[in-house]
Amino acid sequence: MVTPLKENELKEHVIISYKPNAKYAYTAGQAQSKYLMGFKEGKIYGRKCNKCGKIYVPPRMYCDECFRPTDEWIEVKDEGIVMTAVASFISWTRERLKEPEIVGVIRLLPSNDRDFVYPGIFHRICTTYEEVKNMNIIGKKVKAIWRSKEERKGSIEDIQCFKVI
Amino acid sequence: MKVNLYLNKRVAIIGAGLTLFRRRLLETPQEIAWEAASKALEEAGLELKDIDCVVIGSAPDAFDGVHLKGEYLSHGSGGIRKPVSRVYVGGATGVMTAIAGWYHVASGLCQKVLAVAEEKMSPARPHPQSVFKYIWDPILEKPLNPNLIWIFAMEMHRYMSKYGIKKEEIALVSVKNKRNALNNPYAQLGANITVDDVLNSEVLVWPVQLLDVSPVSDGGAAIVLASEDVARRYTDTPVWVEGVGWTLDNTEWPARDLSYARYVEFAARMAYKIAGIERPNKEIDVVEPYDPFDYKELHHLEALQLAKRGEAPTLLKEGVFDIDGDIPSSPSGGLLGVGNPIAAAGLMKVISIYWQLKGTAGKMQVKRPVHTGLAQAWGDLMQAGTVIVLRN
Ligand SMILES: [Zn+2]
Numbered sequence: 309m310v311t312p313l314k315e316n317e318l319k320e321h322v323i324i325s326y327k328p329n330a331k332y333a334y335t336a337g338q339a340q341s342k343y344l345m346g347f348k349e350g351k352i353y354g355r356k357c358n359k360c361g362k363i364y365v366p367p368r369m370y371c372d373e374c375f376r377p378t379d380e381w382i383e384v385k386d387e388g389i390v391m392t393a394v395a396s397f398i399s400w401t402r403e404r405l406k407e408p409e410i411v412g413v414i415r416l417l418p419s420n421d422r423d424f425v426y427p428g429i430f431h432r433i434c435t436t437y438e439e440v441k442n443m444n445i446i447g448k449k450v451k452a453i454w455r456s457k458e459e460r461k462g463s464i465e466d467i468q469c470f471k472v473i
Numbered sequence: 474m475k476v477n478l479y480l481n482k483r484v485a486i487i488g489a490g491l492t493l494f495r496r497r498l499l500e501t502p503q504e505i506a507w508e509a510a511s512k513a514l515e516e517a518g519l520e521l522k523d524i525d526c527v528v529i530g531s532a533p534d535a536f537d538g539v540h541l542k543g544e545y546l547s548h549g550s551g552g553i554r555k556p557v558s559r560v561y562v563g564g565a566t567g568v569m570t571a572i573a574g575w576y577h578v579a580s581g582l583c584q585k586v587l588a589v590a591e592e593k594m595s596p597a598r599p600h601p602q603s604v605f606k607y608i609w610d611p612i613l614e615k616p617l618n619p620n621l622i623w624i625f626a627m628e629m630h631r632y633m634s635k636y637g638i639k640k641e642e643i644a645l646v647s648v649k650n651k652r653n654a655l656n657n658p659y660a661q662l663g664a665n666i667t668v669d670d671v672l673n674s675e676v677l678v679w680p681v682q683l684l685d686v687s688p689v690s691d692g693g694a695a696i697v698l699a700s701e702d703v704a705r706r707y708t709d710t711p712v713w714v715e716g717v718g719w720t721l722d723n724t725e726w727p728a729r730d731l732s733y734a735r736y737v738e739f740a741a742r743m744a745y746k747i748a749g750i751e752r753p754n755k756e757i758d759v760v761e762p763y764d765p766f767d768y769k770e771l772h773h774l775e776a777l778q779l780a781k782r783g784e785a786p787t788l789l790k791e792g793v794f795d796i797d798g799d800i801p802s803s804p805s806g807g808l809l810g811v812g813n814p815i816a817a818a819g820l821m822k823v824i825s826i827y828w829q830l831k832g833t834a835g836k837m838q839v840k841r842p843v844h845t846g847l848a849q850a851w852g853d854l855m856q857a858g859t860v861i862v863l864r865n
Contacts, residue, residue: 310505310692312495325598334611344612365728366613372723392631392731395679400620402600408679411623413631413727424735428728430614440679446634465616 339367342381347466350454352416354427356382365416365427384427386452387473388416393433395440408437414450414470432469448472478747481581485704485711486571486696486863488517489824494661494692494812497595502531502539503549506591509693509817510551513587517697518707524697525583527552529559530570530590532815532852535604537593550589550695563608563852564765565719566590567694567819568859571848572717574698575861579714586698592814593691601689608854610724622686626678628731628855629768633680635732636783638771640680644671645789646767647684647809653796654806656836659821661812662688671767687765690812694820696827712830715845716748716862726855737776737851740858744847745778748862753778757862758843759829760800761822763850764807773849774802777860801839804829819850823861830865 313321336344339355343366346353355364355378357371364371364378371378393412397405412433419426434453439445450470460466490512492498492505500508506529514521529550531542539545543559550557560566560573567590574588597604605621632638645668654663666684674683704711718740722729729735741753750756762773771785779800780788788794794802805811805825808818826846828834849860 310492310495310508311499312493313497313499318497323598332611336612340612364725366725392627392634394623394626394630394681395676396620396623396626397676398602398620398622398678400602400606400618402602402620409618411617411619411627413627413731423730424733425729428725430617430727432617437679440630443630443634446630463616464613 339369343367344462347464348460348462350386352384352386354382354384356380362425363427365429385417388414388429388450389421390433390446390448390450391415391428393435393440393445395437410435410437410440431464431467434469434471445472480579482579483701484575484578484698484714485701486714486827487699487704487708487711488513488515488519488697489827490516490695491659491821491824492693493659494690494814494817496661496689496691498593498691502537502591502593503546505593505691505693506546506549506589509591509695510549510587510589513695513697519585519697521551524551524555524585524587526577526586527555527557528570528574528577528586528588529557530561530566530588530816530820531559532561532563532566532592535607536601536815538596538604546589546591551587561816562721562857562859564763564815565819565850565852565857565859566816567821568823568848568850568861569719570816570820571696571823571861572719572859574696575714575717578698578700584700584703587695588698588820589693589695590816590820591693592816594689594814595691620678622678622681624726624855625766626681629766630680631731632768632772638783638786640672641668642786642790643768643771644668644685646764646770647671649795650764650770650803650807650809653804653837654810657806657811660806660810661690663806663810681766685767687808687813690814692812692814692817694817694824696820696824710831710865712827713864714861715864716744716746716750718743718747718860720858721853722856724854724856731855733782734772734776734851734858736856737773737849737858737860738778740860741777741849744860744862750862754780754800757800757845757847758841759804759826759839759846760802761805761807761825761848762802763819763822764803764809765813767809769851770803770807773851777847777849797840804834804837804839819859822848822850826863830863
């Protein structure tokens, strides 16, 4: 029969901590590199498959429906519609945050509200907890707030957040 | 969708074992696996020497900090000097473990298979949340410093906004499942709570609150699967695996509508096709949908075609999914009530249906006679769906 430990019993045991010194240099690849370089110019690039018409944002060099190369680069707007938004009161280590972090998913334009699959981005949304809680923010049109040109590094962080326009 | 499948043998489940689901078990993962596996063998009336092949299910290694989980668990799972394989598709792993056990037998490769799922979620410090960070895309997502609950809160809020569903309606799942878990001797969090308790619990990531989520748990589960001729020699009440299905959607979750679990629909359609089920809401007598979050049970009931899109909350309110309703859902108490040792929780769902169909579910037993049941799990970046249909 298995045996659960109580919190205080846990403290009586020896705890072995181990912190690996692991570093990674990830490869962005062709599609994501162009995407990240686009951020430096304040642009959002996608790839289009001319066979099925699908636009990939984040971009992909192949179409997963047609299983063939995507055909061309296209630029989508740095504007879109908020599909969902949430307010986090906990950090990634589950510590309590005083001010919530607000993030969500934006369906970038041009796209259609009937699309199940669309060009999309996951990012911060500059809005209030109240707007998240009463769900007013969902469905609103937002635009990227870019960092100044000098600050941009070719990273998702080149966008500060998306703000209602 | 088109599924080209050629089955060789009919497969039955003839034994199952579960450990208690608890936070911070003293036992090692191997000891937990051993306990579940021995109980399953005992119920089947078999010894380890009778087993041809072993299947192990354990979610990605980082979850409990032990690498090569298949190799690590192999002796506790009875896999030494036998063909052993390990499967994992995040949270969908538990049902995938049963499916992998099934195809070992259905193909004719093995006659008797032991399938074991184990997870020990509590060792991570300061909290299991911190290891989950490694599921996010390293370039496009990790810089935003996400925690795992973000992603499910985003899905929940999308589901709520698309269909105008209120938090009160979703909280009823947590109320129902924790109440059902009071009847489950293995459960960690059986309780009589109210909708208000859920709505007043700590806000983690709005709209997700503490009582909307399953707890951190350790635990093990195991089943014995056998081909038809073997099963009939060992039991008068075999429970047949009538259909299985599993699919992955893409990892680009920000680029598809999160209001509907397309991956579960595809898996369900495959399982229904194999089982010859045409009207799931009329033919499924009892269901164990995956419920690590309360909204997830509703989301999954819709993708399983047991409710129309956006209508699961209404059916829930009408009592359709209660233990004495038309389609009892999570009579075990689900993950919200029993606990969530990831892979073991999914296999627990399969075992719960198996016991219902065998008529040995004890206080959990659904009152009406049941003949066809379904268990489902979901995992990875909202992309993996696994479904199994059982019949007595
Ligand atoms: Zn295409």
